Amino acid sequence: MTSTFTSPGEGAAASAGAAAPPAVTAVEVSKVYGGGDAAVHALRGVSVAFARGAFTAIMGPSGSGKSTLMHCLAGLDTVSGGRVMLGDTQLTGLKDRQLTMLRRDRIGFIFQAFNLLPTLTAEQNIRLPLELAGRKADQAWFDRVVDVVGLRDRLGHRPNQLSGGQQQRVACARALVARPEVIFADEPTGNLDSRAGAEVLGFLRASVREMGQTIVMVTHDPVAASYADRVVFLRDGQIVSELLQPTPDTVLDRLARITGGAEEPSAGTERNRAG
Numbered sequence: 001m002t003s004t005f006t007s008p009g010e011g012a013a014a015s016a017g018a019a020a021p022p023a024v025t026a027v028e029v030s031k032v033y034g035g036g037d038a039a040v041h042a043l044r045g046v047s048v049a050f051a052r053g054a055f056t057a058i059m060g061p062s063g064s065g066k067s068t069l070m071h072c073l074a075g076l077d078t079v080s081g082g083r084v085m086l087g088d089t090q091l092t093g094l095k096d097r098q099l100t101m102l103r104r105d106r107i108g109f110i111f112q113a114f115n116l117l118p119t120l121t122a123e124q125n126i127r128l129p130l131e132l133a134g135r136k137a138d139q140a141w142f143d144r145v146v147d148v149v150g151l152r153d154r155l156g157h158r159p160n161q162l163s164g165g166q167q168q169r170v171a172c173a174r175a176l177v178a179r180p181e182v183i184f185a186d187e188p189t190g191n192l193d194s195r196a197g198a199e200v201l202g203f204l205r206a207s208v209r210e211m212g213q214t215i216v217m218v219t220h221d222p223v224a225a226s227y228a229d230r231v232v233f234l235r236d237g238q239i240v241s242e243l244l245q246p247t248p249d250t251v252l253d254r255l256a257r258i259t260g261g262a263e264e265p266s267a268g269t270e271r272n273r274a275g
């Protein structure tokens with residue numbers, strides 16, 4: 001049996017009202033790559049809900065299905081079974097063009113590689129997705145985002161004039177400025193030293209606290225995960241555990257138990273309330 005993992009009123013989720021659906025929901029999602037003897041069951045009946053206004057980390061051993069889950073949640077890949085909802089919208093079954101528009105209008109992405117356009121300034125990079133969508137950034141919101149990520153005095157710089165941490169802050173601002181319903185971050189600090197990584201994570205945390213942003217982040221790093229409100233752990237394509245209010249130590253401890261095989265899927269309702 002597969003448990004459904006939900007998170008009780010965290011952050012803005014509490015004020016979003018009982019009727020508001022989670023930002024993202026997966027119901028019994030499975031994903032099989034290939035077929036026959038070579039079939040790889042990357043996800044095996046994953047049910048999980050991500051509350052609005054909360055910061056959730058997805059962790060697990062290499063090959064456990066983290067990237068596959070994120071790609072299915074973000075409409076970058078199709079599921080083999082089950083369904084994915086973005087708010088009230090069912091992604092499963094949408095046509096490619098509808099999915100492209102949905103990603104453009106409602107989802108933000110931050111990747112390990114910053115993916116900035118080298119010939120554009122920081123400000124132009126931040127505004128680009130909105131302009132491509134034919135929308136104009138609300139100036140007050142733009143200013144707020146720029147201040148939250150601390151880029152006010154770097155807006156005229158090109159990416160090669162910025163440090164890695166500053167470039168990733170531009171990528172964060174680019175995702176935040178469109179006010180997406182959810183931002184998916186895939187190892188956002190993977191290319192940064194620990195100081196720059198801490199800065200970027202601090203800004204992501206601040207965007208959740210101060211702007212009610214919803215963030216789902218895949219990471220291998222227990223310190224990065226400790227910035228989240230909640231960590232869900234995958235093993236062999238199933239969610240096997242979760243932690244609320246994680247600390248680096250509780251995350252490490254849980255990872256050790258998971259990789260040691262001590263945690264079974266049914267143990268997932270156990271929660272850490274320390275910290």
Ligand SMILES: Nc1ncnc2c1ncn2[C@@H]1O[C@H](COP(=O)(O)OP(=O)(O)OP(=O)(O)O)[C@@H](O)[C@H]1O
Pocket residue numbers: 033034040041042060061062063064065066067068069
């Ligand atoms: N395009 C693909 N074709 C075939 N198998 C794939 C494909 N993508 C992923 N897999 C397999 O699916 C399983 C889950 O992979 P996934 O990349 O989601 O894991 P992960 O937890 O993100 O791993 P890592 O931490 O190493 O990035 C693995 O066994 C992987 O080899």
